[in-house]
Amino acid sequence: MKSSRASATHSGAVLAWQIAVGALAIAAWQTLVTLGVLDAFFVSRPSDIARRLSTWVASGTLWGHLATTLEESLLGLTVGAALGISLGFGFARSPMVARVFDPYIKMLNAVPRVVLAPLFLLWFGLGIWSKVALAVTLVFFVMFFNTYQGVRDADKVLIDNVRMLGASERQLVRHVLVPSALTWIFSSLQTSLGFAMVGAVVGEYLGATRGLGYVIAQAEGTFDTTGVFAGMTVLGVVVVIVSAGVSRLERWLLRWKA
Amino acid sequence: MTALELESVSRQFVTPDGGSYRALDNVSLAIPAGAFVAIVGPSGCGKSTLLNIAAGLVAPSSGSVRVDGNALSGLNRRATYMFQQDALLPWKNVRENVALGLILAGVAAADANARASEWLARVGLSAFAAHYPSQLSGGMRKRVTMAQNWILDRGMLLMDEPFSALDVHTRQRMETELLTLWESADDRGPERAALRGDTNIVARPFQGRDRAHRKTVIFVTHDLEEAIALADEVVVLSAGPASHVVARHAVALERPRDLFELRTSPAFIDLYRLLWAVLRDEVIKSQRDA
Numbered sequence: 001m002k003s004s005r006a007s008a009t010h011s012g013a014v015l016a017w018q019i020a021v022g023a024l025a026i027a028a029w030q031t032l033v034t035l036g037v038l039d040a041f042f043v044s045r046p047s048d049i050a051r052r053l054s055t056w057v058a059s060g061t062l063w064g065h066l067a068t069t070l071e072e073s074l075l076g077l078t079v080g081a082a083l084g085i086s087l088g089f090g091f092a093r094s095p096m097v098a099r100v101f102d103p104y105i106k107m108l109n110a111v112p113r114v115v116l117a118p119l120f121l122l123w124f125g126l127g128i129w130s131k132v133a134l135a136v137t138l139v140f141f142v143m144f145f146n147t148y149q150g151v152r153d154a155d156k157v158l159i160d161n162v163r164m165l166g167a168s169e170r171q172l173v174r175h176v177l178v179p180s181a182l183t184w185i186f187s188s189l190q191t192s193l194g195f196a197m198v199g200a201v202v203g204e205y206l207g208a209t210r211g212l213g214y215v216i217a218q219a220e221g222t223f224d225t226t227g228v229f230a231g232m233t234v235l236g237v238v239v240v241i242v243s244a245g246v247s248r249l250e251r252w253l254l255r256w257k258a
Numbered sequence: 259m260t261a262l263e264l265e266s267v268s269r270q271f272v273t274p275d276g277g278s279y280r281a282l283d284n285v286s287l288a289i290p291a292g293a294f295v296a297i298v299g300p301s302g303c304g305k306s307t308l309l310n311i312a313a314g315l316v317a318p319s320s321g322s323v324r325v326d327g328n329a330l331s332g333l334n335r336r337a338t339y340m341f342q343q344d345a346l347l348p349w350k351n352v353r354e355n356v357a358l359g360l361i362l363a364g365v366a367a368a369d370a371n372a373r374a375s376e377w378l379a380r381v382g383l384s385a386f387a388a389h390y391p392s393q394l395s396g397g398m399r400k401r402v403t404m405a406q407n408w409i410l411d412r413g414m415l416l417m418d419e420p421f422s423a424l425d426v427h428t429r430q431r432m433e434t435e436l437l438t439l440w441e442s443a444d445d446r447g448p449e450r451a452a453l454r455g456d457t458n459i460v461a462r463p464f465q466g467r468d469r470a471h472r473k474t475v476i477f478v479t480h481d482l483e484e485a486i487a488l489a490d491e492v493v494v495l496s497a498g499p500a501s502h503v504v505a506r507h508a509v510a511l512e513r514p515r516d517l518f519e520l521r522t523s524p525a526f527i528d529l530y531r532l533l534w535a536v537l538r539d540e541v542i543k544s545q546r547d548a
Contacts, residue, residue, distance in 0.1 A: 160315055161345035164338055165359040165410065175358070179349045256349045256390035 044226040052230040066234065068211040072128050072200035076135020077193060083136070084143025085185060091144075092151035092181075109141045113199065117206045126209055135199030139192045146188045150181030186253050189246050197239060260327065261291040261336075261414055261474035262312055267321035269307055281307045283500035284321070287493065291326075291413070292472040294440065296485035298537060299495030300544035305478040306342075308495070309418050312476060313339050326413070337414035338407040342422060344399055346391040352402050353378065353387040359410040377405040381435070397428040401435065408439060414474045422479070433488060434517050440472060441514055482537055486529050487517055494536050497544035505536045 026046045032038045033045040040048070056062035091098040117134055124130040154177050162176050204213025212231055219227025269282045281304040289295050299305050310316040311323060314333040323330040325337075338359070346355045357374035361367065378384050381401040391399055400421060407415060421429045479485050485492045486509055494505040511525055520526050 157341050157343045157345045158347060161339065161341060162347070162358070162362075163333060164313060164315075165406070166335070166362045168362075171362050175347065175350075175362075179347070183349070256351070257392060 040225075041223075042225060044229045048226045049229045049233060052226050053233065056230065056234075062234065065210055065212050065215050066238065068128065069197070069200050069204065069213065070238070072131040072203070072211065073135060073193070073196040075128070075132045076199050077139055077196040079132065080136040080139025080196065081143045081185075081192065084140045085147045085181075088144045088147025089151055089177075089181065092148045098148075105141075105144070113137055114202060114206075117203055120203070121207045126207055131200045131203030131208065131211070131213075134203040135196040138195035138199045142188050142192045142195060143185065146184040147181050150184030151177050153184075154180035183254060183257075186250050189250055190243055193242060193246055194239065197235070197242075201235065259291045260288050261293070261325070262289040262476065263287070263324040263327075264308075264311070264318075265322045265324070267308075267311060267318045267323065269304070269311065269316065270319045280500045281498060282311075282318075283502050285495075285502055286321075287503060289474060289476060291474050294472075294475040294477065294488060294490045295493060296477045296479060296489035296491070297493045297495060298479055298482055298485045298533075299501065300497045300537075300541045301480055302544060303495045303498045303540070304501035305480075305495060306418050308501075309339075309416050309476065309478050313337060313416050315339075334414070334416075336412055337416050338410055338412050340403055340407055340415065340417040340420040342419040344391065344403075346399060346402055346406070348391050350390075351387070352383060352389050352391070352394070355391065355402055356405045356409055358406060363410075373409060374405070377409050378402075380439075381405045395428075396424050397432060400424065400432050404436065404439065412473075414476070417475065417477045419479050420477075421484075422481070429484075430517055433484065437488060437513075437515060437517070440475060482530060482533055483521060486511075486526060486533065487515065487520055492533055494533065494540065497540045497547070504540065505533070507533055 029038075029043070030046045033040050033043065053062075091101065113134055116137060117130070120130040120133045124133055158176050158180075159172065162172055167175060200211065201213035201216075204211035205217045206213075208214040208217075212235055216228055216231035219225075219231060264285055264287045267282060267285045268280065271279045271281055273279050285308065297305050297308060307316060311318050312325075312334060314323075314330055325334055347358070350358065353371060353374045356377050357367075357370040360370035360373060365373075375384065375387065378387055381404060383398060383401055383405070386394060386398065391402065394402065403420070421432050424432060475489075477485070477488060482492075489509050492505075492507050492509060493503055494507075495501045496504045507529070509529060511520065511523075511529075
C-alpha cells in the first residue's frame with residue numbers, strides 16, 4: 001500500500017516534469033521564431049500549428065484522415081500478428097522447416113519496406129489495402145521472431161513438470177508453450193503497434209487519397225510547413241494515447257509477473 | 259513389493275565436443291514400495307540422471323527399469339516429480355497450479371478446484387489461492403509444489419534436491435512438512451479406499467502404520483544430514499564420471515521424527531559418521547577432478 005502510494009506521488013512528479021519539458025521546448029521554439037533566429041517558412045511556429053489544428057478539428061477534416069490511418073494500422077496489426085504468430089509457432093515446433101526457411105526469412109526481413117510500397121500500390125491500389133500490406137510486412141517479423149523465441153525459450157523444467165503431471169502434447173502446447181510465447185508477444189505489442197502505424201503512414205505518404213500520411217504529403221507539396229508539423233503533432237499525440245492504452249492492457253495480461 | 263527396480267543401468271551423454279560422458283555406470287537398485295530412500299553423492303555424480311531415468315524423462319543407454327514390476331517405457335505415470343528449480347506455471351495462480359494435474363487428467367474444473375482448495379488448506383495456503391507464484395516466498399512455492407504433486411495421489415514421488423534453494427530454517431520446516439504429509443498417508447489410506455468404493459478396508463479397524471499406503475519417495479540430495487534425517491535408507495553414489503552405488507545403509511531411527519531434535523541424537527550422529535566416511539572419499543575425488 002505504502003509503496004504504491006509512494007510510486008503514485010513519484011509518477012505525479014514525473015508527469016509534472018514531462019509537461020514542463022514539453023512546454024519549455026514549445027516556448028523556446030516560439031521565441032526563437034519570433035526573435036527571427038529561426039525562419040517560420042522552414043520550421044513554422046507553435047501558435048500557427050495550434051491554429052491549424054483547431055481549424056482541422058472545427059471543420060472535422062481531421063477525423064476522417066485519422067480514422068483511415070487507425071483503421072489501416074489496426075488491420076495491419078491484426079493480420080501481421082495472425083500470420084507472425086501462427087508461422088512462428090509452426091517453425092518453432094518443426095526445426096527442419098525452420099532451418100530450411102531461415103535464410104529466406106532473413107532475406108525478406110532485410111528488404112527496406114519503403115521499396116515495397118510502390119509494388120503494393122501496384123498490386124492493391126490506392127485504397128487502404130496497400131497500406132495494410134505495408135504495415136503487415138513490418139508487424140509480421142516482430143511477431144514472428146517473438147513467437148519463435150517464446151516457444152523455443154519455454155522453460156525446460158516447466159515442460160518436464162507438466163509432462164510428469166500427465167500432460168499430452170496438445171495440453172503441453174496449451175498450458176505451457178502458448179502462454180510462454182504470449183509473454184513475448186505481449187511484450188512486443190508496443191513495438192508492433194508503432195510499426196503498424198509507421199507502415200500505414202508511410203504507405204499513405206507515398207500514394208493515397210486519405211489518411212494522416214496523405215495530409216502530410218499534401219502539405220509538403222505546397223511548402224506548407226505548418227501543415228506538416230500539425231500532421232506530425234497529431235501522429236505523436238495518437239501514438240502516446242494508444243501506447244498508454246497498450247501499456248495498461250499489457251500490465252493486465254501479464255499481471256502474474258512480479 | 260518392489261516399486262522401482264533398476265538393473266545394470268548405464269547412461270552416456272554426448273558432450274558438446276562430440277565425445278561421450280558416462281554419467282551412470284551399471285547401477286542396480288531395488289526400492290521397496292512405501293519406502294523413503296535418499297540418494298546422496300557429490301555434485302555432478304549423476305544423481306539427477308538417475309532420477310530422470312526413474313521418471314522416464316531420460317532413457318537408459320543400457321540396462322532396464324521396472325516400475326511396480328512392469329518395464330518402463332516413456333514417462334513414469336506412477337510417479338510425480340519435484341524439481342530442484344521452481345516448476346510452477348508462473349501464469350497460473352496457486353489454486354490453478356495445484357489443480358493442474360487433475361485438469362490434465364480430465365477432471366471437471368469445479369471438482370478439481372474444490373480438491374485443490376482442500377490441498378491448499380492442508381499445506382496452510384488457503385489465503386493465497388488467488389496469488390501468483392511470483393508473489394509467494396520460496397517456502398510457500400515449495401508447499402504449493404508439494405500440493406501440486408500430492409493431489410494426484412500417485413504411488414511414487416521423485417524429489418531432486420527440492421529444498422536446496424531455501425534458507426536453512428525454512429528448509430527444516432519444509433522437511434518436517436514433507437514427513438508429516440508422507441506419514442499421514444497411513445491415516446488417509448482407508449479414506450481413499452472409501453472414495454474408491456472399497457468398503458472392506460474401512461470396516462477393518464486400526465489400519466496402523468501400514469507401509470503399503472505410503473508413497474515411495476526417492477529423494478536426491480547432496481546433503482547427508484538431510485538424507486539421514488528423512489529417509490529409511492541412504493544410498494551413496496560415487497563421484498562421476500561413471501557413478502555407481504558405493505554404499506547402502508538402512509536408517510533405523512524411529513518415526514515420527516522430530517527433525518529439530520534428531521540431528522543431535524547419538525543414533526543420528528553415529529549414522530552420520532558411518533556414512534560420511536564413505537561419502538567423504540567420493541567428495542574428495544570429485545573435487546580433485548574438478
